[in-house]
Amino acid sequence: MKKIKIEGGHKLTGSIQISGAKNSAVALVPASLLSDGIVTIDNIPNISDIDALNEILEYLGAKVSRDGLVMKIDSSSIVNKEIPEDISKKLRASYYFMSSLLGKYKKVEMYFPGGCSIGARPIDQTLKGYRALGATVVEDGNKYTIFADELKGAEVYLDMPSVGATVNTILVAVKAKGVTVIENAAKEPEIVNVATFLNNMGAKITGAGTSTIRITGVEHLGNCYMEVIPDRIEAGTYIIAGALMGDKLRIENIIPEHVDSLINKLKEMGVSIKEEGDAVEVTAVDNLQPVNVKTLGYPGFPTDLQQPLTTLLTQCHGQSVLEETIYENRFQNIPYLNEMGAKIDINQRKIYVSGPTSLVGKEVVATDLRAGACLVLAGLKAEGITVIDNVEHILRGYENIIGKLTSVGAKIEIEEI
Ligand code: EPU
Secondary structure, eight states: OEEEEEEOOOOEEEEEEOOBOHHHHHHHHHHGGGOSSEEEEESOOOOHHHHHHHHHHHHHTOEEEEETTEEEEEOTTOOOOOOOHHHHTTOGGGHHHHHHHHHHHSEEEEEOOOOOOSSOOOOHHHHHHHHHTTOEEEEETTEEEEEOSOOBOOEEEOSSOOHHHHHHHHHHHTTSBSEEEEESOOOOHHHHHHHHHHHHHTOEEEOBTBSEEEEEOOSOOOOEEEEOOBOHHHHHHHHHHHHHHEEEEEEESOOGGGGHHHHHHHHHHTOEEEEETTEEEEEOOSSBOOOEEEBOSTTSBOHHHHHHHHHHHTTBSEEEEEEOOSOSSOOTTHHHHHHTTOEEEEETTEEEEEEOOOOBOOEEEOOSHHHHHHHHHHHHHSBSEEEEEOTHHHHTTOTTHHHHHHHTTOEEEEEEO
């Protein structure tokens, strides 16, 4: 068990470099199994979710090497065997293996994936995609056995623009016979990254980043090189840190368009933010204005940034209203923020944040990854010492968070207990 300890109140100045996107990398790594050659992925973030995927790759017999940011995967020697429940449930993205193995071998045996406990997170749309392409899905409790004599392109209309179901359907369709069209597809930048990666291997995918994606199946996928895009959620988290405590805090190596919804919301609040090429510079100001926020699929305001943003809403002069439309249980950070001095009421999918309130350091718990990020931000602002338990959640998704924040002036450390 590890804890993070933060002494609040220190200004943040200097620059933070953003790492590769967790939610891209966790799809690219399993997608690499579809290649019959060697795949090189650059800008891989050093986070524990990647270690968990590595474990699955090695369990299946892939040859994996990691050298700094570069991961090379040779899956020519893999054996398609059942992936045990204890490793499937370590993270949500384990189910991308389900699709890659089904796409390549037309059979897979695996268990329901894990992931942060922020709502029910069913996989019905993924299973709908598999079935549309001709697979039979046998469910036995948490275990799925999925097989097909032949995978054939089909039209798949997703009930909601699910990131996971979009990626999973692409992974199965790339080697299926004929054309697959995904309607109401998710438009997140991570999906474009996955489609480009597969196209670099020889796949034929068009329309990624729009709500209609067309995939023409091919027989063979080969060697490729791909870079993981910068993590827009990590970037957003540090931009919010800058809005709370920044004195010309620079966040570098970002794709500004990917954080547009956040930057615009911050400008509406009155935050001082300068955009310069692939960087932004943020300085904390007084007298922030309250705002209304509603989470939506890309390019709307990302659910993954609503918990970090809530910390900043506690500093606005007046009442902000934030509505979470994607997950039904993503407010587990609120009781802890209230213990630290915030005034936040929850009413079903909405929170009402009254501010400004002073925050004071307390012992709190990271219930999930982004709740953890919210509490780190609160700790940076709070008077005194904040201690965060269960920080394994945070380390799943933020590369070197302690080092990055320390380098810009935060007093933050991690303790093994
Ligand atoms: N949904 C269904 N059925 C499905 C699939 C999704 O009902 O078959 C629902 C979910 O329950 C949820 C909504 O649709 O209410 C959106 O789920 P989606 O499938 O888009 O999410 P995901 O693929 O499971 C990814 C990210 C999440 C991020 C969401 C939304 C990964 C590994 N995870 O999850 O990231 O919140 O997209 O952008 O890519 C995080 O990084 O903290 C995180 C939770």
